[in-house]
Every structure is written in structure tokens, then in C-alpha cells.
Amino acid sequence: MALAGLTMTVPPGEAFGFLGPNGAGKTTAVKLLLGLAAPSSGEGWVLGRPLGDRAARRRIGYLPELFRYQGWLSAREVLGLHCELAGLPRSTWRDEVQAALEIVDLAGRAEDRVGTFSKGMQQRLGLGAALLGKPELIFLDEPTSALDPVGRHDVRQIIHSVKERGTAVFLNSHLLTEVEMVCDRVAIVDHGKVVASGTLDDLLGGQAVRIRVTGLKPSQRASLASFGELDDDGEWITVRGLDPDRVPELVAEVVRMDGRVYQVEPRHQTLEDRFLQLLSEQPQPRPHPNPSPGGRGSS
């Protein structure tokens, strides 16, 4: 997947959601940032260092989307191995491993072979490995894809806790409701380009309200644009960017114009709505004869 002009800033203590349809280039972007794939052209930086820099990787945790650990090692041994590979001081290994096991709720299975773990447990272990050494930046690629609802809730709590200690979290996920729950900022990428980015409020355009109303002339319906961005399908009128406190005022205005109000739905545009809307606005790409990672990126 060709990537171009990706610039993403993830401040410490914030979670950044990286969204996009399948094949948009999300995993490729993460691999480029970690030096697991080399750009065919261009350059990039992460934590102020060039892509793939080993000193930067020392400060990064990573949970891949599709991964496996040595099934013949125990969970404790896997985490110990990653402490060693991460270059953590030997004196910290025991505490780091124990803390990671407790955070991901695997302390009771610490001595069991990873080969006996369910996919969900392996994902928890991967998350624990990503947390070793208190990295400044954590890349989580679909961290909840194999988890049950309780596991997903736990992962959200873990992400909140690592944010609180000042770690930046870069979250790749298809589960938009999860992104909405944990991320402060998001970027939507399609065909290798960021098509929208910003805080969730920026992206979702604030609040909206839907009113099912009859008895208004077209000009009267259009006059409601004074309350916000209007979307009128003939039956439902959607007003975007309206402060919730002004909803009674809007209803009163409709009634004053002799309109008949059947339903009022305060409505917050979901990330999924916005995601689908943005993607539908994108022009269809021309086939790329030689897909390859490339471009500029930083984080």
C-alpha cells in the first residue's frame, strides 16, 4: 500500500485512533514507523528519530494484529525474554514481568505454556509485553479483536491507565465504538492518505438533533438553518452543531410557525456515521500497478 504525507502527532498521555477500511494502509503505516517495513521512497520519524531507529524502539511498545509467541515458553518466560530483548536492566525484569501479568490478568497462568492459551489470552499476553518497560509510545493493532466483552472492557481500562501515566497510545482498530470510547484524537486513512483527523469533537461536528415535523412550508423549513447546519429529507429535519440547551428553542420556533412536531431526537453523530460519510466522499482510486510502502510520516 502506498502511503503519502502521513503526519500524526500523538501527545503524551493521549490515545490516538488510526482508522480506515481494510487495505487502507493502517498496518503498513505502523510497520513503517517501527522499521518492520522499509519505505520504497521518502522518510519519516517517530519519537524524533528516523524510522526503525533502535533507540526509538527502546521507548516503544507494540502489540501486532497477527502475532504468536513461542508456544513452548511460559507466559512469564515470554515476558522475561521481551524484557531482555527490550534492553531493560536485569534488576527490573522480575517486577516488570509481574506487573505486566497482573495488569493483563494472567498472573494465575504465569507458569503455563503459551501454547495452551486461548487466542484471547495470547492477546492479553501481547498487551502485557507491549507494556513492559513503561514505554513512551504504544502501538496497539486491533488489541481487542479476539477478546470477549469483559476482555474488551479490561483493555479499555488498561489504555486509560497507561494514558494517565503519560504514555501515548496509537490504536489501530476496526471497532469504531471502542475508538470513540478511548481515543482523544483520531485520523481516518484511506488509500494511504489521511482524509480527516483531529479531536473527536472536531471530527463529529458537535451535537445534532432530529425533528420529525409536518405543516411547514419549504421556506419555513429552510429558515431553521439559523439554528445550525440543516439536513432536510422532507420528513426529518436534522440540525447539526446545535447546543443541546437550544433544542426547546428550536421546537418552540417550529410550533410558532404552526408546524406539527411528532418526534424530537437529540442525536450525536457517531464515529461510524462520520467514518462512512468521509469514505463515501473519497474519489475511487485508480489501480496502482506496483503497490509499495513509501512516503513521509512522523509521530
Added chain:
Amino acid sequence: MPPALVIARLTLREARRRRLLLILLVLTLVMVAVTTWGFSRLWDVRVGGRPPGAIFVRTTTSQLMIVVAFMFTTVLGLSATVVSSPSISGDLESGLALSMLARPIRRSDVLLGKWLGFVAMVVFYTGGAAALEMLTVDWVTGYVPPHPLEFVVFVSAVGIALVTLSMTLSTRLSGLVGGVIALVGFFMSWMGGIVGSIGLALQNQPLMDVGAASRLIIPADGLWRGAIWALEPAIVIAGVRSAGPGAASNPFFAADPPPAAYLAWCAFWILGLLALAVWSFSKREV
């Protein structure tokens, strides 16, 4: 500990946990026990109705040991290829490499670490099995090969060459495909060596050239010749030399060790292939 040594230790640990080392140990003990029993029976042979003399037993033992060594080297070559051919590709396919290579280590650390682990296994296995076999043969027949240490070095070098070839292929090909290619190369090298021996017997230059070329392309047969020489007693070498080139063309006979230039080529072949493997692995997407 340097990351490459961490990976080497992990490779050895995997072999132990997966019971590879245990199985090799058991199979080696069985092989040594069976062959030792066979060697001990040489004293029961009757030569002209009389018990054999020590010279007969030791000379016969020396030639049988070459056959046993051939079998052992074949098993070592097969095992080394099968174990090492999925070493990189398997980790890439399973996603194991993703989690490891995101750590602050070089790809060369992973590749060289695995290579060192396999090399250690080859050397320990060859050294241990050869020492055990030679000790028991000495015990039952009184025969000790003339160059035991050199034998271990040459046979280990065959295993190391195959490990290096398999790992290089593994950076780009699946374990199955890379393993098949390495094994075909291994056997083709031996076939080429036999063709060269036939050429020597017939004094046919093209056939001798085929043998020489095969020893250069994959040095398995060339190094095996060194192992034969290490086991060959002086009395046999003198006898075969006096019998002419026809006898010297026996594929289980070597009168001289490989020349220093050829050994230098083998070292260059192994190190060059290893460098190619490191380069190939470093250039591919994980």
C-alpha cells in the same frame, strides 16, 4: 547478554523443550550401541578357520567406521536441513518475528543468533556422538581413528554448510520449499562427488570436472572427503595408493585431506552465504 546470544540461547532452549535434543540423544545411544555390538562381533570372524588378528580387526573396523560415519553424516545433514529450513520463514509466517523485531534489536541479531544456536547443536551433536562412538569402538576393538578431532571438524562443517544454505533460503522461501532445495543440493553434491570419483577411475576429465564443480557449488561432498581422510589409517592409504587410480576412486576413500585453498573456499562459501542471508532478511518486509 548481546541479543544474538539471547536468540542463540532461545534456539537451544527450543530444541530442548521440543525434545529434539532428547530424541537425538536416544537415537545416538541406540546407534552407538548397535554399531558397537557389530564391531565387537568382528572378533568372531574366522580367517582361514582361525581367529582374526588385531590388525585384521582394526583395519576392518576402520573401513566399517567410514560407512557408519557416512550414515551419521547423512542423518546429520538431513536433520540440520529439516530443523533450520523453516527457522526464518516459519517465524515470519506465524507472526513470531513481528513481536521480536519490534524490539530494539537488529534483524541480523535474530538471524545470526539462530545460526549460532544451530551451529552449536551441530558441533555438540557431532562431537558428542563421534566421541562416544570412537570410545566404544576403541573399547571393543582397540582401534582409534588417526584424526578424530579433524573428523569432528569436517562433519560439523558439512552440517554448518547445510544449516547456512537452509537459513539463507528460509529468508525468502517457505520452510518446505527451502528445505527441499537444500536437500536436493546436498544429495546432488554427493552425486557430483561420485561422478568425479568415476571420472578419476576412468581418467575422464569432463567427469572429474563435474565432481570438482559440485564440490565448489555445495561443499558437502568436499568436506565429507575430509572426514573420510580423518578416519583412514595410514596402512589403508598406503595399500590403496599402491593399487593405482582405480582403487583410489572409491567414494569411501580419501588419501589426503582437502587442500588449504579448498578449505578457505568452504569458509568463504559459508560466511558469504551467511552475509547474503543477513542482507536478504534485512531487506524484506516482516
